[in-house]
Amino acid sequence: MPELPEVELTRRRLEREVVGKRIEVVKVRTPKLRLPIPGELETVLPGRTMRSVGRRGKYLLFDCEAGSLIIHLGMTGFLRHLPDPLLPGKHDHLDVFFADGSLLRFHDPRKFGTVIWTSGSPAEHPLLSGIGPEPLTSVFDGSYLFRVSRSRRVAVKLLIMNAAMVAGVGNIYANEALFRAAIRPDRPASSLTPAECERLALSIREVLLESIEQGSTYRVAEDTVAYHPLEFDVYGRGKGACTRCGGALEEIRLGNRSTVFCPSCQH
DNA sequence: AGAATTACCTGAGCGC
DNA sequence: TGCGCTCAGGTAATTC
Numbered sequence: 001m002p003e004l005p006e007v008e009l010t011r012r013r014l015e016r017e018v019v020g021k022r023i024e025v026v027k028v029r030t031p032k033l034r035l036p037i038p039g040e041l042e043t044v045l046p047g048r049t050m051r052s053v054g055r056r057g058k059y060l061l062f063d064c065e066a067g068s069l070i071i072h073l074g075m076t077g078f079l080r081h082l083p084d085p086l087l088p089g090k091h092d093h094l095d096v097f098f099a100d101g102s103l104l105r106f107h108d109p110r111k112f113g114t115v116i117w118t119s120g121s122p123a124e125h126p127l128l129s130g131i132g133p134e135p136l137t138s139v140f141d142g143s144y145l146f147r148v149s150r151s152r153r154v155a156v157k158l159l160i161m162n163a164a165m166v167a168g169v170g171n172i173y174a175n176e177a178l179f180r181a182a183i184r185p186d187r188p189a190s191s192l193t194p195a196e197c198e199r200l201a202l203s204i205r206e207v208l209l210e211s212i213e214q215g216s217t218y219r220v221a222e223d224t225v226a227y228h229p230l231e232f233d234v235y236g237r238g239k240g241a242c243t244r245c246g247g248a249l250e251e252i253r254l255g256n257r258s259t260v261f262c263p264s265c266q267h
Numbered sequence: 268a269g270a271a272t273t274a275c276c277t278g279a280g281c282g283c
Numbered sequence: 284t285g286c287g288c289t290c291a292g293g294t295a296a297t298t299c
Binding site: 074152154158256 | 268269270271272273274275276277278
Binding site for chain 1: 290291292293294295
């Protein structure tokens with residue numbers, strides 16, 4: 001599933017592919033996602049030029065002069081820029097046709113994705129305004145994590161997956177970062193020491209950055225979309241052995257999400 | 268305010 | 284071969 005690294009790689013790819021292109025026609029094929037795709041896209045976007053592609057957490061922000069198209073890929077969404085329009089297939093929910101004949105297509109089988117239009121600043125949109133600091137900026141560090149965790153007894157894994165606390169950390173990288181920081185995911189957030197918060201903030205930055213770097217060398221084939229081939233230490237390895245000590249990993253559920261950790265390495 | 272729970276959705280994998 | 288079941292999970296909304 002697209003996590004922050006995949007969204008960032010998508011941003012970089014689309015920045016190369018669609019910035020500067022003039023929108024000619026917009027077709028909303030599936031209005032009913034979890035949140036409806038606004039029909040006004042079809043009237044407000046044509047004639048506008050895509051000026052930039054930004055990112056806030058896992059939201060992609062397309063500056064379209066009159067406002068911004070905001071897209072979240074959800075679990076299974078992806079965006080492709082096609083030089084020559086192919087006929088839309090199943091789960092192709094939104095097409096943005098450009099004046100040069102190419103096409104930006106949003107595809108999402110599970111319909112967890114979100115498409116938003118705002119005529120104002122994306123940062124001020126209600127769905128984005130409450131998002132916490134970007135994990136790859138200096139605003140996010142151990143002291144920040146320590147400060148916001150003091151009044152929280154929730155499991156630390158759920159804290160770092162809370163977008164209001166820090167943007168864009170999903171289940172995969174929450175598991176990986178906690179393993180790297182040697183912290184048990186079910187520890188109450190308020191029990192973390194300043195040193196542990198420092199390790200955790202650093203680990204989150206590292207796993208995200210490494211994933212972006214690995215993914216950037218991974219070429220997406222013309223008709224398929226694949227995510228980076230990173231091998232994980234704990235995620236998806238519930239019955240496996242710890243890559244560090246060789247002991248048995250343990251799998252539990254936190255917030256109804258699969259959680260894997262090493263009971264002997266993580267404390 | 269913080270915590271817990273639910274809804275949304277479909278493909279994949281599995282047992283039979 | 285196919286049926287029914289479970290699982291995957293980000294986020295908004297709801298409830299306590």
